[in-house]
Amino acid sequence: MTATTESINPLSADLDLLPTERLVRALADDQLNAVAAVQRAAPQIADAVERIAERLANGGRLLYVGAGTSGRLAYLDSSELTPTFGWPPERVGVAMAGGRGAVFKAVEGAEDDFELGLRDVQTLEINAGDALIAIAASGATPYVLGALEAAGRAGALTVSLCNNAGAPILKHCDCPVLLETGAEIISGSTRLKAGTAQKIALNTISSAVMVRLHKVYGNLMVDVQATNLKLRKRAVHLTQLASDASETAATDALEASDWHVKTAIVMLSKNLSVLEAKSLLEGCHGSVRAALLAR
Numbered sequence: 001m002t003a004t005t006e007s008i009n010p011l012s013a014d015l016d017l018l019p020t021e022r023l024v025r026a027l028a029d030d031q032l033n034a035v036a037a038v039q040r041a042a043p044q045i046a047d048a049v050e051r052i053a054e055r056l057a058n059g060g061r062l063l064y065v066g067a068g069t070s071g072r073l074a075y076l077d078s079s080e081l082t083p084t085f086g087w088p089p090e091r092v093g094v095a096m097a098g099g100r101g102a103v104f105k106a107v108e109g110a111e112d113d114f115e116l117g118l119r120d121v122q123t124l125e126i127n128a129g130d131a132l133i134a135i136a137a138s139g140a141t142p143y144v145l146g147a148l149e150a151a152g153r154a155g156a157l158t159v160s161l162c163n164n165a166g167a168p169i170l171k172h173c174d175c176p177v178l179l180e181t182g183a184e185i186i187s188g189s190t191r192l193k194a195g196t197a198q199k200i201a202l203n204t205i206s207s208a209v210m211v212r213l214h215k216v217y218g219n220l221m222v223d224v225q226a227t228n229l230k231l232r233k234r235a236v237h238l239t240q241l242a243s244d245a246s247e248t249a250a251t252d253a254l255e256a257s258d259w260h261v262k263t264a265i266v267m268l269s270k271n272l273s274v275l276e277a278k279s280l281l282e283g284c285h286g287s288v289r290a291a292l293l294a295r
Contacts, residue, residue: 003138003164005190009183027192030185034196037163037179038204048159048175049205052131053212055157060129061091062206063156065121065147067111069191070135070161070198071096072103077202083231085215086223095120097143110143117146128155133205135160135198137190139167148172161201163194177201217242217265217288226259235261242288243268266291 018026038045056062062081064074074094081087097116098107110116120143126132132151136144139162148169151158158173163181170176179197184190210216215223220242226235232254239250242265253264257274266277269292277291284290 003140003167004180004182005137005163005184005194006188007183008187009185012185012187015185027185031193031196033181034179034193034200037181037193037197038200041177041179041201044175044177045201045204046208048133048177049208049212051157051175052133052159052205053209055129055131056091056209056213058129060127060131060157061093062087062209063093063095063121063124063126063130063132063151064135065095065117065132065144066135067097067141067143068102068106069195070137070141070144071098073195073198073202074133074135075100075103076199077206081206081210083225083227084221085210086225087210087215093124095124095147097141111141112143114142114146114149117143117148118150119146121147121150126151126154126156130154131157131159133159133161133202134169134173135162135202136167136169137163137194137198139164139169141169144169145172159205161198163190163197214285214287214289217262222261222265222288223286224261226254226261232259235259235264239264239268262286262288262291 064078066074078092078094081092082089096102097110134144134148145168148158159175160169160173161177161179162169163179165178165180170178179201181193181197184192220238224231224235226232235254236247236250238261239254245268249268253267257263262281263277265288266272266281280291280294
């Protein structure tokens with residue numbers, strides 16, 4: 001049975017004959033199907049978010065596995081967790097067919113190796129406290145199936161994202177997420193809407209997990225890492241928004257707290273010292289909202 005992502009799309013049979021503007025519109029319009037696919041999968045994505053957040057709240061790691069475009073998207077999503085949400089880099093990891101170098105140069109044969117996927121995930125020292133997100137457009141990539149086998153043996157939570165109904169990876173995981181995007185406008189090119197759906201789903205999952213873990217207050221990224229001038233300005237602005245303090249007061253509080261936005265907000269809002277604010281946040285599991293409501 002041919003995967004729908006590999007089937008010929010009759011609606012784009014004359015794609016090469018289109019004038020350039022119509023070609024651009026056709027390519028862009030087809031991406032809307034990626035958004036619709038993620039929206040349809042919202043209940044399954046929500047279940048995955050809740051279960052991942054539970055593992056991570058108890059000290060587990062968030063791991064990813066993929067090949068080709070899916071592997072590159074895994075690296076992209078994982079790399080943004082630390083600067084955006086302050087997630088510890090030692091608590092995130094990626095296994096990609098062909099290794100890190102395959103991000104920049106395709107290593108085509110690696111995705112067909114089941115045992116390689118199994119070994120790569122074992123190398124990450126996966127355990128029952130971890131959560132693993134497996135990504136494959138076809139849903140049948142041997143490397144990814146091997147990775148899921150290793151994760152399952154270790155007792156880790158497994159989540160699968162794929163773009164074809166009935167695919168093997170949906171049957172060999174705890175949380176199957178189907179992103180049914182159908183035939184590509186350029187037949188078989190899953191870097192298009194299949195990849196877009198994966199990117200949206202990964203963004204949604206990791207961001208929602210971080211919200212559940214109190215990395216966001218309201219809609220403010222209060223665990224942002226202020227590692228450059230732009231991010232320091234953002235930290236000041238976030239602190240002002242959350243505490244209604246002046247720019248000078250926000251900057252002073254951030255400098256005193258080693259540029260930790262959460263601590264600065266609690267200091268300013270409750271008139272506390274750095275140590276008092278940190279202690280309160282720790283007692284509230286890092287939740288700014290809970291700390292501000294505490295008496």
